Amino acid sequence: MIVKDYFLPESLDEAVTLLAERGPDLLVMAGGTIAMMRMNEGHLLPDQVMGLRRVGLDAITINGKLSIGATTTLSTLANNESVPMLSQAARSAASWSLRNMATVGGNLFARNPYGDVATALLALNADLRVINRNGERVLPLADFFAANRQLEPGELLADILVPPPTGQTVYHKFGRRAYNTPAVVTIAAHITRDGDSVTAASIALNGVAATPVRAIPAEKMLVGQPLNGETITAAAQAAAETVDPPSDAVASGWYRQRMVRVILERVLTQIMEQEQ
Ligand SMILES: Cc1cc2nc3c(=O)[nH]c(=O)nc-3n(C[C@H](O)[C@H](O)[C@H](O)COP(=O)(O)OP(=O)(O)OC[C@H]3O[C@@H](n4cnc5c(N)ncnc54)[C@H](O)[C@@H]3O)c2cc1C
Structure with missing residues (x-):
């Protein structure tokens, strides 16, 4: 099978609409460091792919909690010292060139023994903001892992919300x-x-x-x-x-x-x- 349709939505609205219309056959790709490897190895043979690079989820903001957009690269997180444990975790993952592509959201989907940033986020009691065409919900990261990383059909991970460490x-x-x-x-x-x-x-x-x-x-x-x-x-x-x-x-x-x-x-x- 070859990729026949490649979508590059310009907004989150456009992305969740595409996902609702195309269903689970649409492969979601952020940095592509996991997805491309699985495609190269033949484990994943999608005929339609949606890249998330232009949906505007690549910023880190602080408003009480730290909010990390799902497509923020590991390099961006490594250079952000707001929560030192997170920048250290990002620096510990993979190589410099891979960190420029790999995203924080994607790290939550990385299979064992990968998931270095995800581990730091779990210790910090992070929550996930998950969005679909009809609205959004907040899901504790621990529950996401307990459900073996399953989101509901039509849902995208939008941001990771991290309460400031108290200790x-x-x-x-x-x-x-x-x-x-x-x-x-x-x-x-x-x-x-x-x-x-x-x-x-x-x-x-x-x-x-x-x-x-x-x-x-x-x-x-x-x-x-x-x-x-x-x-x-x-x-x-x-x-x-x-x-x-x-x-x-x-x-x-x-x-x-x-x-x-x-x-x-x-x-x-x-x-x-x-x-x-
Ligand atoms: C050579 C190599 C070395 C690595 N070393 C390390 C390491 O030392 N430590 C480590 O922790 N990891 C490592 N990794 C794993 C991995 O690349 C990264 O952890 C990375 O963060 C994955 O992000 P990505 O954006 O590239 O994921 P992608 O490949 O883009 O996404 C993979 C899948 O996750 C899902 N997904 C991603 N983003 C979203 C979203 N916003 N909403 C819904 N679903 C989504 C989709 O199903 C997608 O197909 C390594 C990978 C490689 C290839």
């Missing part, structure tokens, strides 16, 4: 190499403390399941406790015990599970040692 954040991507490498595991943590006591904990893991996931048992163990060597070891152990990571060309599941414990211990220790 300390640390992001750590552990790969086989320092740069341009898929993750063995990626961990993003957002911990809020009042004096000695943890009042809120949000820890996201990637590389351990089909989508980024929250380390809920570890989070629950930390809340109400001080951050110290004992609580950190216990939380890291709990996080490792509750995942069953897949094996792939990057790492075995066995190794990934051990690295969850090691990297989470490092992440939480770094937070403990930071000034509040």
Whole structure:
């Protein structure tokens, strides 16, 4: 099959109208770094494609929350220091040239072990603004992942809404190499403390399941406790015990599970040692 129709809508309205008219056979493409690869490999053979580059979703704005347009490139996010954990996550993904094409919205659809920015967004309790021809809805990112990244037919991801972090954040991507490498595991943590006591904990893991996931048992163990060597070891152990990571060309599941414990211990220790 060859692509017979290529659409490049000039507005979001035009894009959702096209999607409603053409239905699920219309392949949505943002930066194309996943879609083009799947087409080249023959896994995806669409005869109609819609590019999102001109719909006007490529800006980052702050109005209480940080709003990241779905087609904002990873390079743009990497250069925006509003939320340091997000710029760091964007810088950790792929190569410089790929980040110039790859979008933040597309990163939420990237298969394990990709999804570095998605992992940081999950730790920050981001929401998604999703739009169709009849209106819009706001969907927690955690629910999007729980539903295995399914949007309703006719829906496009418009923006990602990030509440300002209330506490300390640390992001750590552990790969086989320092740069341009898929993750063995990626961990993003957002911990809020009042004096000695943890009042809120949000820890996201990637590389351990089909989508980024929250380390809920570890989070629950930390809340109400001080951050110290004992609580950190216990939380890291709990996080490792509750995942069953897949094996792939990057790492075995066995190794990934051990690295969850090691990297989470490092992440939480770094937070403990930071000034509040
Ligand atoms: C060589 C290579 C290295 C990589 N390294 C990394 C890495 O280190 N870390 C990492 O996290 N990722 C990595 N990736 C994965 C990936 O390219 C990026 O994460 C990127 O962000 C995907 O965005 P995109 O815009 O190119 O997606 P696209 O290919 O444009 O989109 C893929 C699919 O997502 C859906 N989609 C995208 N945007 C929308 C939207 N707004 N609304 C509805 N549906 C949408 C569509 O179904 C679309 O077909 C790598 C990819 C490659 C090819």
